[in-house]
Amino acid sequence: MQLSALLKPSAVKVMNAVTSKKRLFQDLGEIAAAVYGVNPNVAADALQERESLGPTGVGHGVALPHARIAGVAAVSGVFLRLEKPLDFNSVDRQPVDLIFALFAPVESGVEHLKALALVSRTLRDAGVCTKLRANTDPAKLHAILTSAPDIKAA
Numbered sequence: 001m002q003l004s005a006l007l008k009p010s011a012v013k014v015m016n017a018v019t020s021k022k023r024l025f026q027d028l029g030e031i032a033a034a035v036y037g038v039n040p041n042v043a044a045d046a047l048q049e050r051e052s053l054g055p056t057g058v059g060h061g062v063a064l065p066h067a068r069i070a071g072v073a074a075v076s077g078v079f080l081r082l083e084k085p086l087d088f089n090s091v092d093r094q095p096v097d098l099i100f101a102l103f104a105p106v107e108s109g110v111e112h113l114k115a116l117a118l119v120s121r122t123l124r125d126a127g128v129c130t131k132l133r134a135n136t137d138p139a140k141l142h143a144i145l146t147s148a149p150d151i152k153a154a
Contacts, residue, residue, distance in 0.1 A: 001114050003122060004146040006102070007077040011035040012138040012145070017084040021051065024086060028065065028078050028101045036076045036103065042069055043103060057090025061133075062123045066102040066116055075104045075115040081132060081141060098123060098132055100145075 011031055018024045022044075029044035046067030050056070057063040078101045085095035100119045104112035122128055122145065131144045 001111075001118055002146070003077070003118065006075055006115055006119070007079060007142065007145060008035050009139060009142045011076070011078045012142045013079070014081045014083065014136050014138060014141070016082075018082060018086050021086070021088060022048065024080075024099065025051070025065065028080070028099070031078045031080075032076065032101070032103055035078070036072070038069055038072055038103060042071075043067070046103075047101065055089040055091065057088035057092075057094075057096050058120065058123075059090055059092040059094065060124075060126075060129065061085060061094055061097045062129065063088050063090065063096040063099045064102070064116065064119055064123070065099065066104070066112070068104045068106045068108060068112065070106050072103050072105045075102060075108055075111050077102050077115075077119065079141065079145060081136070083136075098129060 025044040025047040029040035032038045032043045033040035046069050047065045050067045056065045080099040082097040085097040088096040
């Protein structure tokens with residue numbers, strides 16, 4: 001599995017400011033709707049429901065919100081780079097500025113977990129995160145993410 005299979009170039013955005021997690025999830029849902037055809041409200045609600053189980057802010061300014069949604073054809077991603085970091089109740093209490101959301105079919109099982117592991121390993125690479133934070137062009141951000149060294153998912 002490669003990130004290029006999960007993330008379409010049109011699903012990569014740079015946003016100036018997001019005021020809350022709820023607004024962030026709505027924005028992610030709207031992008032997922034435009035790019036992958038999912039219902040934006042269902043996507044935002046599913047992210048919020050998953051977040052209520054425990055924060056998906058993994059530390060070092062990175063968040064990996066994810067949800068399983070009926071009607072999603074394949075595991076798909078949306079990446080946002082925030083100009084102004086957002087408080088996310090992350091494990092290290094640091095605000096996040098790099099968000100990679102995953103939307104998976106309800107029955108995806110192992111594929112969803114492999115995708116989550118791949119994204120997590122990619123964004124744990126300090127070099128990748130430094131490059132992402134140094135760029136504001138969505139095309140460059142997509143290239144950085146999809147050309148990251150091949151990190152095998154478990």
